[in-house]
Amino acid sequence: MTESAVLAIDIGGTKIAAAVVDSEGTVVADQLRPTAVSTDAETVFAGVESAVRALLGSLASTMDRIRVGISSAGPIDGPAGTISPVNIGAWRGFPISARVHAVIAEQYDKDAIRVALAGDGHCFALGEHWLGAGRDVDSMIGMVLSTGVGGGAVINNRLFTGVTGNAVHLGHISVNAWGPRCVCGGHGCTEMYARGPALVAAAKQRGWAGGDDARALTAAARAGDEIALRVIDHGMRALAAGIATTATELDVSVVVLGGGVSKAGAVIFDPLRRHLLDFAVLDYVKDLELRPAILETAGLLGAAALAFSQE
Ligand SMILES: [Zn+2]
16 A cells, blocks of 8 residues: 555446545545435435545555545536536535545544545546546547537646636537527537437437437447438537637647547547548647547546645
8 A cells, every 4th residue: 555545536427436546546445336316415425425434444544644536527616616517416516525525534634634626527638648548748638428528628737627627618619609509508519419419319300210329329320321420420520620629729739539429439530530620720730639538437547636636
């Protein structure tokens, strides 16, 4: 057991993962809990609490401070330490950082505990930058394509948080100013065209009846189904515009793409790369590189990286 280990917590809509991670990125011990389906905030927190308690014994009692990193589905308020995950209805403005701090303070000196909070897109980027597809670069954008579109950026080896911890909100930047109204209130957001369920809905509208999820749709595209290929191409054009905009604004030349839909591979990456040529046109982003993510648990490892980044 190394003295420089941290506690990482990854809170999602279906599961809560927690781990003790050392400075090499090795998971020393871990715990997994289902996210309780409940309208009661305490019932949901009980899963986090029990996972944290189960891991405290794995943290060396000789450490002079306990560093914790929390990754959560958004929206979050980083400075306030509160979260309101869209997919966890029981938590609105839930003070996750203070609550986790209190659980650990039952066993450790409260002044020696540091808790940092970041959104899951940010932690994904941190994880892939530390140990994954972006470990050889100083700056990168991390992007998750699944039931939603999330993102984060590491600039000059530091997480770019923004004022409230929501920077690089790639899913809700507009790629069509005249597009339909999005759930966020904006118009023509990338997520409306590119997220898994949007691709499936578009295919069904055109008569595709091959299934109900993006996995079935990408499999159909791989088998040459014309509707599947067309709607994916359409969605990836929107996403390419969003990626190029973000890379152009941040002056970053590497983008790491992960998330369930991205795992389909070439049927997603090929159209994305092709459309990127249309949008990443300024000299400094012309060679924009789109890399597949490597890590299975980028969010959890990113939470660990976040924990290590604290004094
Ligand atoms: Zn939106």
